[in-house]
Amino acid sequence: MAIKKTSLVEIAAERMKQNIIENNLRPGDKFLSEKELIQQLEVSRTVVREALRSLSSIGIVEVRKGGGVYVGHSSFDSIRNILEHHHAVHGVKLRELADIRKVIELGAVRLIIENDLQIDRSCFEEINRSYHEAILAGKDTKKYDQQFHQQLMKETGNDTFYKFAEVIQEYFSLVKIDLVQSRDSLIKSYEEHEDIIAALVQKDLVRGHRLIAEHLEPVFTFIRQVEEARGDGTDQ
Amino acid sequence: MAIKKTSLVEIAAERMKQNIIENNLRPGDKFLSEKELIQQLEVSRTVVREALRSLSSIGIVEVRKGGGVYVGHSSFDSIRNILEHHHAVHGVKLRELADIRKVIELGAVRLIIENDLQIDRSCFEEINRSYHEAILAGKDTKKYDQQFHQQLMKETGNDTFYKFAEVIQEYFSLVKIDLVQSRDSLIKSYEEHEDIIAALVQKDLVRGHRLIAEHLEPVFTFIRQVEEARGDGTDQ
DNA sequence: ATTATAAATTGGTCTGACAATATTATATCT
DNA sequence: AGATATAATATTGTCAGACCAATTTATAAT
Secondary structure, eight states: OOOOOOOHHHHHHHHHHHHHHHTTOOTTOBOOOHHHHHHHHTOOHHHHHHHHHHHHHTTSEEEETTTEEEEOSOHHHHHHHHHHHHHHHHOOBHHHHHHHHHHHHHHHHHHHHHTTOOOOHHHHHHHHHHHHHHHHHTOOOHHHHHHHHHHHHHTTOOHHHHHHHHHHHHHHHTSOOOOOOOHHHHHHHHHHHHHHHHHHHHTOHHHHHHHHHHHHHHHHHHHHHHHHHHSSOBOO | OOOOOOOHHHHHHHHHHHHHHHTTOOTTOBOOOHHHHHHHHTOOHHHHHHHHHHHHTTTSEEEETTTEEEEOSOHHHHHHHHHHHHHHHHOOBHHHHHHHHHHHHHHHHHHHHHTTOOOOHHHHHHHHHHHHHHHHTTOOOHHHHHHHHHHHHHTTOOHHHHHHHHHHHHHHHTSOOOOOOOHHHHHHHHHHHHHHHHHHHHTOHHHHHHHHHHHHHHHHHHHHHHHHHHSSOBOO
């Protein structure tokens, strides 16, 4: 037996979580108020408030001043917060991030093709067209490039995969990889997007993989340069 | 300008996080006590305590009764908690999990081989030997199988990847996939492990990928059966 | 120097109070 | 009756002070 000395706050928080599960409450639903929780759990307001604070910081509930307590919408937002601070404290190696990104994108391509999914071609092309226009206009292109890759994840039809990829993607974006891309290399990137779309449509896995690898190559080239320049390869 | 109405608790928590970053505090270091925080932030004890509760629930600090406040060790533990509740509330599709696992494991093999890493062969074989013994003795084999796959992630030398994989792995383990494995299929699984090790040593990417795919195939077979039986494919 | 005891520090919980905001009920006007 | 403005109520945010429980530190005894 574990001789756990659990605090009242932890017990209260646990019981609140159970309450949500047992009553099958959905995100946005109204939860019990502080007063009701005090009566139900038979603890002081201090304990109830700290338990609520604990749950709200991980996105399980949302507390609105004067408005009551509601069931939280996205736990993944809190994960982002956690990773953000984790990154601020520990930093992370550029190469590690790049490798993970490659794993995810190659995986996405494989999922789409092996599971024989029909991709939303027009959506891809719409995004890539905007990308092209931004390049020609000399505007900020990063947004559309990112959008393209997000769409790739989404097309796997695997929502869990997509959410994880999104979280990790944002973890990446904390790192400033300033690829000073020339207009030519941006055009090349745009064309590679087109090729990737084609490979997905043709369900050519080998080609898709090769194209993704090539497409990400500039990042690895950049990282090699940075690593040589300062040795360790961590950001900041 | 954003017209944010931030509560004192949130401000306090934010400043505490900043404090940790600016003073470059490492996990396990002693942080400020409640009293000191009250003086420094000039807020009531209530606010300090709620802010600390908020930070401790996402692993940024650890609070010990009578002992003071310390910088937290692992933010990833809190992510596990979050996902655990997320799963309890939303459930998850078996196929999605299986697909993600495959992406990760194939990715691990590719990372090891493409980055030309020397794996710790004896460690792998040690684990697999224990696996073999457990099979022969009719004991619980799950642990060693899991250990084998964890080791695969670790061998990528990519700590960030490993941590993410670990979190996701535990997310999987929330789902009961009761593959009723016969002794023969367990032996087969053991032999596949051996083959995978061999492929890693020989740095044969194509073979490594094929072996992983085959090795995970029983899971997909199981999932197809479940999906046919009840249609949707979610757990619980 | 080691150990046992006492004191001080620190976090955990409770109570009561008032402020700030949101919701609901009521009264008013058209 | 319906829309609107106002008042009453409910709910969360913050504060202060008190006492308990666990840990750490200081002190005394061996």
